[in-house]
Amino acid sequence: xxxxxDVAEDVLVECQSVWKIFGKNADTAMRAxxxxxxxxxxILQDHGCVVGVSNVSLKVRRGEIYCIMGLSGSGKSTLIRxxxxxxxxxxxxxxxxxxxxxxxxxxxxxxxxxxHIGMVFQSVALLxxxxxxxxxxxxxxVRGISKAERHKVAEQALAKVGLSDWAARYPDELSGGMQQRxxxxxxxxxxxxVILMDEPFSALDPLIxxxxxxxxxxxxxxxxxxxxxxxxDLEEAIRIGDRIAIMKDGVIIQEGSAEDIVLKPADxxxxxxVAGISxxxxxxxxxxxxxxxxxPGLDASRLPSAGPQADLDALINLMIGSGxxxxxxxxxxxxxxxxxxxxxxxxxxGAPALEQPAPQAEHAL
Amino acid sequence: MSPVxxxxxxxxxxxxxxxxxxxxxxxxxxxxxxxxxxxxxxIYNGLTWLPFWAVILAFGLLGWRLTASWRFALGTMLGLVLxxxxxxxxxxxxxxxxxxxxxSMALIIGIPLGVAAGLxxxxxxxxxxxxxxxxxxxxxxxxxxxxxxxxxxxxxxxxATFIVAVPPxxxxxxxxxRMTPKVxxxxxxxxxxxxxxxxxxxxxxxxxxxxxxxxxxxxxxxFGMVVIAGIVGSGGLGEVIYGxxxxxxxAMSINAAIAIVILTLILDRMAQSAxxxxxxxxxESR
Numbered sequence: 001x002x003x004x005x006d007v008a009e010d011v012l013v014e015c016q017s018v019w020k021i022f023g024k025n026a027d028t029a030m031r032a033x034x035x036x037x038x039x040x041x042x043i044l045q046d047h048g049c050v051v052g053v054s055n056v057s058l059k060v061r062r063g064e065i066y067c068i069m070g071l072s073g074s075g076k077s078t079l080i081r082x083x084x085x086x087x088x089x090x091x092x093x094x095x096x097x098x099x100x101x102x103x104x105x106x107x108x109x110x111x112x113x114x115x116h117i118g119m120v121f122q123s124v125a126l127l128x129x130x131x132x133x134x135x136x137x138x139x140x141x142v143r144g145i146s147k148a149e150r151h152k153v154a155e156q157a158l159a160k161v162g163l164s165d166w167a168a169r170y171p172d173e174l175s176g177g178m179q180q181r182x183x184x185x186x187x188x189x190x191x192x193x194v195i196l197m198d199e200p201f202s203a204l205d206p207l208i209x210x211x212x213x214x215x216x217x218x219x220x221x222x223x224x225x226x227x228x229x230x231x232x233d234l235e236e237a238i239r240i241g242d243r244i245a246i247m248k249d250g251v252i253i254q255e256g257s258a259e260d261i262v263l264k265p266a267d268x269x270x271x272x273x274v275a276g277i278s279x280x281x282x283x284x285x286x287x288x289x290x291x292x293x294x295x296p297g298l299d300a301s302r303l304p305s306a307g308p309q310a311d312l313d314a315l316i317n318l319m320i321g322s323g324x325x326x327x328x329x330x331x332x333x334x335x336x337x338x339x340x341x342x343x344x345x346x347x348x349x350g351a352p353a354l355e356q357p358a359p360q361a362e363h364a365l
Numbered sequence: 366m367s368p369v370x371x372x373x374x375x376x377x378x379x380x381x382x383x384x385x386x387x388x389x390x391x392x393x394x395x396x397x398x399x400x401x402x403x404x405x406x407x408i409y410n411g412l413t414w415l416p417f418w419a420v421i422l423a424f425g426l427l428g429w430r431l432t433a434s435w436r437f438a439l440g441t442m443l444g445l446v447l448x449x450x451x452x453x454x455x456x457x458x459x460x461x462x463x464x465x466x467x468x469s470m471a472l473i474i475g476i477p478l479g480v481a482a483g484l485x486x487x488x489x490x491x492x493x494x495x496x497x498x499x500x501x502x503x504x505x506x507x508x509x510x511x512x513x514x515x516x517x518x519x520x521x522x523x524x525a526t527f528i529v530a531v532p533p534x535x536x537x538x539x540x541x542x543r544m545t546p547k548v549x550x551x552x553x554x555x556x557x558x559x560x561x562x563x564x565x566x567x568x569x570x571x572x573x574x575x576x577x578x579x580x581x582x583x584x585x586x587x588f589g590m591v592v593i594a595g596i597v598g599s600g601g602l603g604e605v606i607y608g609x610x611x612x613x614x615x616a617m618s619i620n621a622a623i624a625i626v627i628l629t630l631i632l633d634r635m636a637q638s639a640x641x642x643x644x645x646x647x648x649e650s651r
Contacts, residue, residue, distance in 0.1 A: 084555050114557030125552045129570050142558050142566070196555075 011098070012194050012226050013060040013083055018092035020078050020250075023049030030090050040249065052078040053089075054250040060194065060226055065217065067229045067241030068252075069273075075250035076230045080196050083228060084117045085109060097193070114143050118187030122199040124179045126171035132182050133158065133167035139190035150189075157185040160219060177208035184216065188223065195220070197229040201236065213239045234273045238262070238282065246270055258282055279348060280313040288312075288347035289329045289337030300335040303328040308336055312347050315339060387514050398520035401466070405519050409462035417454050421445045424631065431638040444627035451620045459601030461628060463519060463594075464587045467526035471583045475531045476576065479538025483572070489539055496532040504529050504590055508597050522591065522599030529590040533582035541575025542568055577640035584636055588629045602628075 021029050021043070029047035032038050040051045053075040060066040070076040081087040082094055085101050094101045096112060104112060118139070126135045133154055134141075140150035158164055161181040171179055180200055187195050197216075201209045217240050220227050231237050237244045238258040245255040246266075254266035262282050265271040286308035292300055304322040306315055308331050319327055319341070329336045387394065412420060421442050429438035448457045482489040507525040515521045545568045553563040595603025602621045609618035 081551075086551055086554055110557040110559065112557075113555055117555070119552075119555040121548055121552065123548050125546075125548045127549070127567070127570065138566075139556050142556050142562055190556075 010062040011059045012062055012096065013058075013066075013228065014093075014095040014098075015056050015058045015079075015082075016093040016095070018053060018056045018079070018082060018094060019051070019090045020053040020075070020082065020087060021049045021051050021090045023047065025049055026090050034091075051250050053082070055092075056247075056250075056252050058245060058252065058255065060228055062193070062226055063221075063224055064242045065220055065227045065229060065240055067231060067237035067244045068247055069231050069234055069237040069244055070247030071232055073249075074247040076232075076247050077198060078250075079247070080198055080228055080230050083194075083196055084113050084119060114139060114190060116192050116194065118190055118192035118195040120180070120183045120187050120195065120197045120200045122202055124171075124176075124183045124200075126179055126182055126186075128171055130170075131167065132163065132169050132171065132174070135171065135182055136167075136185045136189050138186055143190075154185070154189050157189040158182070160188065161185045161215070175208075176204050177212060180204065180212060181215075184219070188219070188225070193226060195225055195227045197227055199230050199232065202232065209236070210239070216240065234277060238277065246273070259284065259287075263287060280316075281311050283312045283347050284308065285310045285315060285327075285329045285339060286336065288343045289339045290343055291337050292335055295326070295338055295340065298326055298338055300328040300330075300338060303338065305330040306339075307331060312344070315344060315347075319344065383510060383513050390514070394514045397524075398515045398518075401515075401520040401523045402518065404470075405462055405466045405523060408466055409459055412458040412462060413455060417445075417449050420458070421449075428631065428635060431635050431642065433638075437634060441631050444631065448624045448627060451624060453602065453605065453620060453624045456601045456605050456621070457624050457628060460591055460603065460625070463522060463526065463591045463599060463601055464584065464628075464632070467523050467591070468530055468580075468584050468587045470523070470527045471530035471534050471587070472580060475534030475579070475583065476538050479535040479576070479579070480542055482535065482539040483542025489543075492535060492539070496536055499528060500532050504593055505596075508594065512597050517598040519599055521597045522594035522603070525594050525597070526587050526590040530583040530587040533586060534579040537579030537582065538572065538576045541572030541579075544575065545571045574640065577636070581633065581636045581640070584632055585629070588625070588632075592625060 019030060019033075023029065025047045026049050029038075029043045029049040029051075032047065033043060038046065040054070043049050043051055056079060058066070068076045068079065078087055082089050083096070083101075085094075085104075088102065096116060099112075101109070101112065126132075127138070130138070133151060136157055137150040137154035140153060145153075155164065155167060158167055161184055163178060163181055163185065166174060166178065166182075171182065174182065183200065200216075201212050204212065213236060216227075229237070229240055231240075234244075234246075238261075241258065243255065244258055244261055245252045246261065246269075247253070248269055254261060254270050256264075259282050261270065262274050262277055262279060265274045285306050289308075292298070303326055304318055304324065305328045306318055308329055310318075310329075315327060319325070319339075325341045327339045329339060415423075424445060425438045425442040428441040429435060432438070445457075448454055478492070482492045504525070507528050508521065511521040511524045515524060549567050549571065550563070553567045558566065591599060591601070592603040592606060595601070595605070595607035598604065602625050605621040606618050606625075609615070609621065
């Protein structure tokens, strides 16, 4: 195990130009695309096939939470189902821990699913005729682990999601948020390296959702798991994800950290999503500061100082607390730049001081 | 060829086939009749070997165990005592034996068939129209060919009852198996279940209510048919009613009808309660 994690790029899930085309003539349609480069519209017209996922490549590394954000019909659910081969890709490869999942025989595929990839569903899918404990232990039961042992492990998992007292209850006695916690406990009971989360919190009300988002992130990080997290909510992706991929019409149109996506949306579609997102915890000092030279009247050594990674929220607090109207950005004793009130306001607005977006974005519409 | 001629030719064809079947298949049908008769006789002998009060007590206890309602248990016993009081005890037990043996046959054959049809849509496409045909034909139809092949007696009644009881069992089993919500199928796959695990741990528990509804329906169909089968010498309450109709003995026909209603109500309630218990049992045994 150690040798594997010593490798600098410890990739658990890798997609190599994966396609999924739905329909009877999917293979002909795929060939037509490869040979003649048909568009999706043409594929639908000529072959009656729908392109679900189109040429997606991505890598999920150990310990990383990878969010795939897209609206309904964007292909995100199809994509995540190819990671554990609930759906077979039409073309392209999916590697789980370096092994092509399409090459596995039935037994090896079961083994991979049982040990390495957990899954949590939007509708939770708790078996209604089993208690919470039995549901949580389901994965181990399938693997033939003895009752005493699997119940012990399941109890530990339930404790981690704060449901120890509910082990003997039936799913219909639990609230939606609690049910989804059981779903999560079921996934971690099998101790997989990757957990696939298929819009797990979408059906919950906002307060519970935020709470579960934070708990999920904390739990995943403390257990050192990786997760692929599907959501239609960019805010959720930002709260949870280490990296975010934005999907539209089966294509990943942008991939990056939350800050990348909010500050440098790849196109108008992403920009539109980003518009409503609060930047307070996303935008960092280094991206809104202006060079010291631009403000000849300021003496940086007398200004309150902040690190380049301080977020807007902290900067605002600092500025209000000091009563002044400028801050110095300092790293290792060196002044990198200053932030004035204007810079700060621009940052909140979403227009970095140095990278004013050209107004062409509006013309394009 | 005029319609009359056609009809005559067709009838002759059917008669000839049936005759051929009863001549050449005698060994099979005689054997079948013996087996059916033996099964029925074993249950009947068991029920009548015991004194009637022991059977009534056993029913009361069973009813109480299944429904957990002492009122139902008491009602069961009173109802059966009424059957004794009307002088219809042996006939009631005979009808019960017929219904139980026909229904068990229907379950032994119908449930596996229904499971197969539920898992294989191609089989379902074949079985559906056949079941439709069986259910649309008037049940009397099954008596005549059965009598030609198996002769007068409980064997014929059993086969006809079996034919009528089997369609709901197959249909509702198949429906139950097909109805497993898609996300639970995905759950099974994503957890790494084998085919058998998928069936026993996921599909079957979801299908069980529907399967038990099929068992219940089969039982009720069997009750309906077993009375009609009185015509072919089934014995039991059906034959009592048939005899009463022929002699216009209204009082006797009503007595027998009451006995049938009592028996039907008891078995229906018990089967329904067994459904609930069965659901729990499946989940606990896994």
